[in-house]
Amino acid sequence: MEEEPAAAVARNRKVVLRGYIDRAPREDDMELVDGGEVALRVPGDAGGGPAVLVRNLYLSCDPYMRGRMRDFQGSYIPPFKPGSPIEGFGVGRVVDSTHPGFSAGDIVSGMTGWEDYSLITKPEQLTKIQPSDIPLSYHLGLLGMPGFTAYVGFYEICSPKRGEFVFVSAASGAVGQIVGQLAKLDGCYVVGSAGTNQKVELLKEKFGFDAAFNYKEEPDLAAALKRYFPEGIDIYFENVGGPMLDAVLLNMRVHGRIAVCGMVSQHGVTAPAGIHNLYTLISKRVEMKGFIQSDYAHLFPQFVDDITKHYRDGKIVYVEDMSVGLESGPAAFAGLFSGKNVGKQVVCVSQD
Amino acid sequence: MEEEPAAAVARNRKVVLRGYIDRAPREDDMELVDGGEVALRVPGDAGGGPAVLVRNLYLSCDPYMRGRMRDFQGSYIPPFKPGSPIEGFGVGRVVDSTHPGFSAGDIVSGMTGWEDYSLITKPEQLTKIQPSDIPLSYHLGLLGMPGFTAYVGFYEICSPKRGEFVFVSAASGAVGQIVGQLAKLDGCYVVGSAGTNQKVELLKEKFGFDAAFNYKEEPDLAAALKRYFPEGIDIYFENVGGPMLDAVLLNMRVHGRIAVCGMVSQHGVTAPAGIHNLYTLISKRVEMKGFIQSDYAHLFPQFVDDITKHYRDGKIVYVEDMSVGLESGPAAFAGLFSGKNVGKQVVCVSQD
Known part of the structure; x- marks a missing residue:
């Protein structure tokens, strides 16, 4: 059996939920923690199926996420786990993949964690973003769930x-x-x-x-x-x-x-x-x-076509409020509930 | 010019609204008054167009009528006039008519007044009821607006x-x-x-x-x-x-x-x-x-066909709460708002 070369490693910071809340989120309901080193390779035991390791580039701040901060199981989406990273829509770059549909360097969007690197164990839920003239972060807004x-x-x-x-x-x-x-x-x-x-x-x-x-x-x-x-x-x-x-x-x-x-x-x-x-x-x-x-996923391709055309024709513009650095995430998210953001709130974790 | 013979006359009692209210109706918000004698013939000057004089047989008590007891013009239906008879759906017998579609003896349903006799100046809004095995009062409930x-x-x-x-x-x-x-x-x-x-x-x-x-x-x-x-x-x-x-x-x-x-x-x-x-x-x-x-008047004929068939087939029954005499109208109507009625509340003014 051939021994694999040691994978490169990187520091992985995480924004975690401290505990459940029952009011509008505040910055100190979340905390930036050092998640230790992460090997830049999909581990052999990653959930039993193919997985994708992504470098998170942009994270989306969306009001619905507030619902996942309370201890309530009856919603259409389960709550976050205290001590674990916040989850939300994100855009990332594939670092390593054991899924045949994704390769290192691909840009993807989908559910990810609020951390530098996320191991996505359900890669079939990721969408590959084709290179284009549209800013990557727009896949969290204009061309994403809000749009x-x-x-x-x-x-x-x-x-x-x-x-x-x-x-x-x-x-x-x-x-x-x-x-x-x-x-x-x-x-x-x-x-x-x-x-x-x-x-x-x-x-x-x-x-x-x-x-x-x-x-x-x-x-x-x-x-x-x-x-x-x-x-x-x-x-x-x-x-x-x-x-x-x-x-x-x-x-x-x-x-x-x-x-x-x-x-x-x-x-x-x-x-x-x-x-x-x-x-x-x-x-x-x-x-x-x-x-x-x-509920309307069948309309998503039509949506992307229509909105992309409007954007390229200059008929639709989009305004983002970009906050820089994973460490800025808690304040950016909490700001949604007092209307601090001007336009779509996004957190830039990294640009490459 | 030939002189018309004097018309027969009858006493006309009325249930009038005493004044606008801003709460659930009470019996004493309405009052039975003597409306004097009414000639049992459509007068020559009845609103300029053809008219129909009806003997009211059954009057309908419906919750929406409460909205007409307040001084508010912004609704889909105007308020009652204090001192004038309450209006509502009713079934009556035509006493005299100058409209070609109606003759003395016809049974009709439509908007009428809470009184013994009403002069209907918009007879095109009346519906002629064909004789059948269905109780006449059901045209205010099962086969009427509530149904x-x-x-x-x-x-x-x-x-x-x-x-x-x-x-x-x-x-x-x-x-x-x-x-x-x-x-x-x-x-x-x-x-x-x-x-x-x-x-x-x-x-x-x-x-x-x-x-x-x-x-x-x-x-x-x-x-x-x-x-x-x-x-x-x-x-x-x-x-x-x-x-x-x-x-x-x-x-x-x-x-x-x-x-x-x-x-x-x-x-x-x-x-x-x-x-x-x-x-x-x-x-x-x-x-x-x-x-x-x-808003769905186009479906009314289908409704009448469907419900009549269900009723004749014994698949639908209907329960009425019949209160006897025009004088019982105010209590019957007020009773709707405390749930006194068991089934559809109707007032029987006369059976012939």
């Missing part, structure tokens, strides 16, 4: 028609900015809300929304919406829940649609504000529908 | 599939009893809730629900639903809103549907309890849709 959430939610749930009135909350976020731009491409009138004047400017100047407002400066959200939509709202892409949803319900048009997405899904975590105006679902015959993008 | 609400809500909004788990609240009411029986005919498993043990017995013994419970005897509605639906609820026909809706949201299955109907529409009238569990719309990808039966 697909926007695409599926807008086209499959909202059924838009030219000339309809569309409102998007959290509109400058990873999902909202795409919803608004798709709605404009479809000939809709689009208004977005955000939490700072800087984001409001971005919505109007960069993403081409017809109008936008800072919800923190509006003492009466229902009155604000009435001002921006004197004829009412046909489509609401719901990203925030709470008082904004209640205000929107009062401003819906007959046969309106509400796609329910995003942070409202976290309302089970803490005692959420009650929604009081659901009676308008009847008087206006409104459809309100929750969705998860992964 | 059509059940039919449209169940088939168009809930999209039932054989074997699915169906929950109906206010299940012994005018709409609920039909929803449950249609669901059984479609091969679903059906559970209903009601507010007395007598109604619970009715659901199980008369309407064939698989199970039923008295919600007033359940300290934890979510736990009760978990007991009756260990695998969760596919379809919820929502008639009550509030804590029951919140409890149902916690028990929905993936891709479940909620048809929003009925009294929840009145929650705008007073400060409603907040709904806290909408986040499950996402985790379970639930569709929640409000509807109004009148």
Whole structure:
């Protein structure tokens, strides 16, 4: 039996969850630990099947991850393990592979760990990224789960028609900015809300929304919406829940649609504000529908084609908030819940 | 010019709204007044077009009428006028008609006043009832708006599939009893809730629900639903809103549907309890849709055919709570809001 040469090794840092929480995440709920040395080769006993070792390049910060920080097994996705690395979508470079579909040097996206190197034991869930002019990190946003959430939610749930009135909350976020731009491409009138004047400017100047407002400066959200939509709202892409949803319900048009997405899904975590105006679902015959993008996987190839074309044609732009270094991950993730990020929040672990 | 012979006259009593209210109706919000004598002939100046004078036989008590008792113009139907008769669905006998489609003696259904005789100035909105073996008052329930609400809500909004788990609240009411029986005919498993043990017995013994419970005897509605639906609820026909809706949201299955109907529409009238569990719309990808039966008028003939056949085949039964005499109308209507009625509440003004 031939002896293998000793593999090169590298230091592997990890961002781990300290313990379960029942509120919005804070930076110190996570901690950067030294994971010791990792051999830069897939070990012989890696889970019994083929595996891929990746160098993580970009990690995605997504609001849904908050749900995995609580001790609750009943969700569609299991909780993180305290003391183990956070998991999320990432883009990485293959260092070694025992799977015939991947070779060293390939760039892949998929579920990975918040660490320098991850051993992926279900490589069939990885997607190989072909070299192109599109920034690699966009595979976590524009061409990743947030973009697909926007695409599926807008086209499959909202059924838009030219000339309809569309409102998007959290509109400058990873999902909202795409919803608004798709709605404009479809000939809709689009208004977005955000939490700072800087984001409001971005919505109007960069993403081409017809109008936008800072919800923190509006003492009466229902009155604000009435001002921006004197004829009412046909489509609401719901990203925030709470008082904004209640205000929107009062401003819906007959046969309106509400796609329910995003942070409202976290309302089970803490005692959420009650929604009081659901009676308008009847008087206006409104459809309100929750969705998860992964139910629509059959549409993913079409999504990639459509959005890539729009991007190359200059019809869609994307704004990221890039935080540099694995050690910046906890603050970047916690910042999502106070609206610190401007655009899609990504952590750059390494550029090569 | 030939002089017409003097028309016969009759005493016309009316049930009028005393003033706008902002809470559940009480008997003394309405009052029986003497409307003086009415000539039993369509007057020559009746609104400029053809008109029909009807002797009201049966009047319908429906929860949506509460919405017309408040001073609010923004609904899909305008408010009543204080001092004028309550309006609602009714069945009557034509006394005189200047419309070619109706003759004295015809039995008609449609919007009428809470009075002995009503002059209908939009007779094109009346429907002629052909003589049959079906009780006339059923045209206000089984074959009327409540029945059509059940039919449209169940088939168009809930999209039932054989074997699915169906929950109906206010299940012994005018709409609920039909929803449950249609669901059984479609091969679903059906559970209903009601507010007395007598109604619970009715659901199980008369309407064939698989199970039923008295919600007033359940300290934890979510736990009760978990007991009756260990695998969760596919379809919820929502008639009550509030804590029951919140409890149902916690028990929905993936891709479940909620048809929003009925009294929840009145929650705008007073400060409603907040709904806290909408986040499950996402985790379970639930569709929640409000509807109004009148949007589906194209299905009415099919509804009448289907339900008449089921009734004649003995596959659907209907329970009415008949209150006798126009003077009993205010108490009968107010009773809806404390659950006094057992089955569809109707007021019999006259039998001939």
